[in-house]
Amino acid sequence: MYISRLAVDHYRSWESLVVDLQPGINVLYGRNGLGKTNLVEALEVLSTGSSHRVSSSAPLVQRGQHKATVRANVQEDEHTTTYELTIPLRGANRGRINNGSSLYMRDFVGRISCVCFSPDDQHLVAGDPNGRRNFLDQTASQLDPSYYQLKQDVTHLAQQRGALLKQLSHSQEVLGGDSYTDNSQAALSTLEVWTAQFIQQGMKLTERRLQLIRSLQGPIQDIYQQLAGSDQSVHMTYLPSFAEVIDDGVSAQSATRISQHFQRIYAGEVARGQNLIGPQRDDMAFVLNGMEAKGYASNGEEWTLALALRLAQFQLLAQENNHQPILILDDVFAQLDEHRRRQILNFANDQNQVIITVAAATDLPQVDDVHVIDVADIADQHRIAMEEVSL
Numbered sequence: 001m002y003i004s005r006l007a008v009d010h011y012r013s014w015e016s017l018v019v020d021l022q023p024g025i026n027v028l029y030g031r032n033g034l035g036k037t038n039l040v041e042a043l044e045v046l047s048t049g050s051s052h053r054v055s056s057s058a059p060l061v062q063r064g065q066h067k068a069t070v071r072a073n074v075q076e077d078e079h080t081t082t083y084e085l086t087i088p089l090r091g092a093n094r095g096r097i098n099n100g101s102s103l104y105m106r107d108f109v110g111r112i113s114c115v116c117f118s119p120d121d122q123h124l125v126a127g128d129p130n131g132r133r134n135f136l137d138q139t140a141s142q143l144d145p146s147y148y149q150l151k152q153d154v155t156h157l158a159q160q161r162g163a164l165l166k167q168l169s170h171s172q173e174v175l176g177g178d179s180y181t182d183n184s185q186a187a188l189s190t191l192e193v194w195t196a197q198f199i200q201q202g203m204k205l206t207e208r209r210l211q212l213i214r215s216l217q218g219p220i221q222d223i224y225q226q227l228a229g230s231d232q233s234v235h236m237t238y239l240p241s242f243a244e245v246i247d248d249g250v251s252a253q254s255a256t257r258i259s260q261h262f263q264r265i266y267a268g269e270v271a272r273g274q275n276l277i278g279p280q281r282d283d284m285a286f287v288l289n290g291m292e293a294k295g296y297a298s299n300g301e302e303w304t305l306a307l308a309l310r311l312a313q314f315q316l317l318a319q320e321n322n323h324q325p326i327l328i329l330d331d332v333f334a335q336l337d338e339h340r341r342r343q344i345l346n347f348a349n350d351q352n353q354v355i356i357t358v359a360a361a362t363d364l365p366q367v368d369d370v371h372v373i374d375v376a377d378i379a380d381q382h383r384i385a386m387e388e389v390s391l
């Protein structure tokens with residue numbers, strides 16, 4: 001499987017652009033700020049339904065526009081399939097396949113499998129938990145699109161609970177103590193219903209993330225040893241908010257214990273007007289040779305861990321989905337020493353399709369059979385063609 005054409009309309013800095021791609025290694029080459037990352041990010045969003053750079057869709061839409069569109073032609077066994085994603089400024093993204101009817105994202109994500117390695121990935125090890133949750137969510141959605149819907153449900157329930165807690169907090173501030181208006185009594189009953197659903201769906205999400213981390217453990221350990229030496233050890237530890245699921249799985253016992261936890265923190269949640277626990281606060285840690293990587297690992301070790309994590313993601317997706325994902329290497333060569341570049345290129349050489357972005361000619365990979373695309377050049381050609389059509 002490979003992408004033969006990628007087209008975007010009103011996506012970030014791009015008014016409109018069409019890029020033809022080939023199997024093997026493709027290099028998108030152009031100056032800083034030209035929009036290379038925007039292009040590969042568009043592919044990531046088409047594949048996973050989200051971008052690792054932002055948590056909402058609004059920044060993906062070109063300033064001043066109300067929706068963005070990403071289209072890709074995918075070649076598989078002589079067949080071409082066109083995938084199209086519409087990203088509105090507000091509201092849910094929708095997909096279409098071969099100009100068919102509009103699809104919910106749960107029926108669309110994961111159809112094109114891709115793994116994106118970028119300079120931001122160092123933050124997967126040392127940055128805030130948001131990036132690590134995003135990694136888990138993107139990977140799990142590509143393995144099983146029903147995860148995408150589950151994640152949406154949990155996010156929605158957390159938002160509903162948060163709004164009710166804010167309302168209760170406000171009532172308490174106005175009335176003081178434990179006095180409640182009829183409105184806040186109704187909010188209290190609704191909160192109980194939302195909390196029960198939040199626990200049920202949240203436990204399922206927690207278990208899916210736990211399974212994913214367990215599936216990545218073997219590959220990341222092997223790959224890290226290949227990259228850094230056989231005496232090295234890496235352990236991924238899940239730090240879930242609903243930790244009860246680790247011991248008792250998705251069960252009545254777990255639900256009861258989580259419910260009791262919610263009762264204990266109720267006063268605190270109302271006082272602060274926000275959710276204090278739930279999968280939206282989950283995290284995971286990397287333990288490198290017995291020490292937590294965050295805070296202890298060197299810069300080079302963080303990079304190697306991030307790379308090992310991406311390659312483990314690639315291996316798992318390839319194995320579970322029975323085809324190789326498209327590999328995106330976004331501006332990583334500028335950050336890596338010659339040894340690491342060579343390791344990545346050796347890996348890239350064996351894949352169906354790889355898309356690399358580089359800003360400097362000195363970072364162009366020194367390998368045979370590379371399809372170099374001058375992004376400024378195709379942008380000019382496309383603009384001239386569009387102007388001729390409109391004349």
Ligand SMILES: Nc1ncnc2c1ncn2[C@@H]1O[C@H](COP(=O)(O)OP(=O)(O)OP(=O)(O)O)[C@@H](O)[C@H]1O
Pocket residue numbers: 011012013014030031032033034035036037038039058059060061062063331357358359
């Ligand atoms: N929603 C948006 N609307 C319009 N322009 C945007 C939007 N989001 C980002 N941009 C612009 O996109 C440009 C950055 O593009 P991108 O990150 O793809 O560049 P790049 O070619 O990868 O650069 P570098 O080589 O420096 O990484 C910036 O000029 C930014 O202002």
